[in-house]
Amino acid sequence: MIEVNNITFSYPGTRRNIFRDFSLTLNKNNIYGLLGKNGTGKSTLLYLLSGMLRANRGEIKINGVDARIRRPDVMSEIFMVPEEFDLPPVSLDTYVKTNSKFYPRFNNEVLANCLKDFELSLSINLNELSMGQKKKVFMSFALAAGTSLLLMDEPTNGLDIPSKSQFRRVMANNMSDDRILIISTHQVHDVESLLDHILILSESNMMLNASTSEICKNYRFEFRSPSEMDNSVIYAEPTLQGNAVIAGREAGSPETQINLELLFNAVVKGIIR
Numbered sequence: 001m002i003e004v005n006n007i008t009f010s011y012p013g014t015r016r017n018i019f020r021d022f023s024l025t026l027n028k029n030n031i032y033g034l035l036g037k038n039g040t041g042k043s044t045l046l047y048l049l050s051g052m053l054r055a056n057r058g059e060i061k062i063n064g065v066d067a068r069i070r071r072p073d074v075m076s077e078i079f080m081v082p083e084e085f086d087l088p089p090v091s092l093d094t095y096v097k098t099n100s101k102f103y104p105r106f107n108n109e110v111l112a113n114c115l116k117d118f119e120l121s122l123s124i125n126l127n128e129l130s131m132g133q134k135k136k137v138f139m140s141f142a143l144a145a146g147t148s149l150l151l152m153d154e155p156t157n158g159l160d161i162p163s164k165s166q167f168r169r170v171m172a173n174n175m176s177d178d179r180i181l182i183i184s185t186h187q188v189h190d191v192e193s194l195l196d197h198i199l200i201l202s203e204s205n206m207m208l209n210a211s212t213s214e215i216c217k218n219y220r221f222e223f224r225s226p227s228e229m230d231n232s233v234i235y236a237e238p239t240l241q242g243n244a245v246i247a248g249r250e251a252g253s254p255e256t257q258i259n260l261e262l263l264f265n266a267v268v269k270g271i272i273r
């Protein structure tokens with residue numbers, strides 16, 4: 001469990017509080033989608049959770065331990081895949097032998113399976129990879145590390161079209177009950193089928209903090225013709241297939257799949273809270 005308790009944070013040398021008296025609780029066995037407009041603080045929040053940035057006030061507790069302490073046993077339970085990163089110019093084998101020892105539950109079988117799903121070989125040199133291939137290797141390593149908290153910033157940026165469905169398969173196959181996974185992204189279609197919980201961040205506060213089951217229980221996401229636009233419609237956007245609609249869901253009516261882009265727009269406009 002992660003508890004963010006009343007944190008205030010501004011970058012050194014700046015006056016603007018990115019977070020002010022901000023709190024959040026995250027529970028294990030959940031894949032969280034962290035959404036928000038540019039500059040709202042999604043990456044900053046991931047860095048704060050990882051312990052790489054420190055809040056000016058308040059505290060972040062990872063499984064009951066203050067993240068700022070950076071105790072080795074706490075750090076070995078956290079893995080962050082940033083949006084951009086470099087890997088050292090070594091073979092994957094050398095990289096794994098050097099770095100896997102920091103993660104007590106590192107699982108070579110998981111690494112091999114993830115790389116296979118991404119159609120990558122185990123015998124590769126990290127300096128011979130494209131950015132997209134590096135991302136697949138690093139995400140495979142991250143999943144194999146078996147940490148209880150896994151943070152991913154824009155994981156599908158730079159992945160080609162087939163790799164995006166490979167990504168969903170890899171994530172779904174390797175998510176275990178005892179983990180918290182947070183995916184920060186603007187590529188909502190790449191992740192919407194994976195998520196258990198949606199967090200929508202606006203400047204310094206959470207505009208939506210709801211499980212996908214709660215959202216599906218209360219709302220229907222569908223396309224409607226102009227003649228079907230009745231009082232049940234809460235939010236609508238015109239599209240080529242008709243109006244994309246969020247409508248109130250009557251008890252007993254079938255659940256629909258969340259249209260995350262539509263939900264995001266409705267929340268940002270203050271129509272759904």
Ligand SMILES: Nc1ncnc2c1ncn2[C@@H]1O[C@H](COP(=O)(O)OP(=O)(O)OP(=O)(O)O)[C@@H](O)[C@H]1O
Pocket residue numbers: 011014018036037038039040041042043044045
């Ligand atoms: N190193 C830094 N120094 C000062 N300000 C920073 C720094 N990094 C980010 N910021 C500011 O903090 C705010 C939040 O940035 P952050 O990168 O967390 O947003 P984001 O929601 O991840 O944005 P995006 O969707 O564009 O990736 C922005 O206003 C940004 O200008």
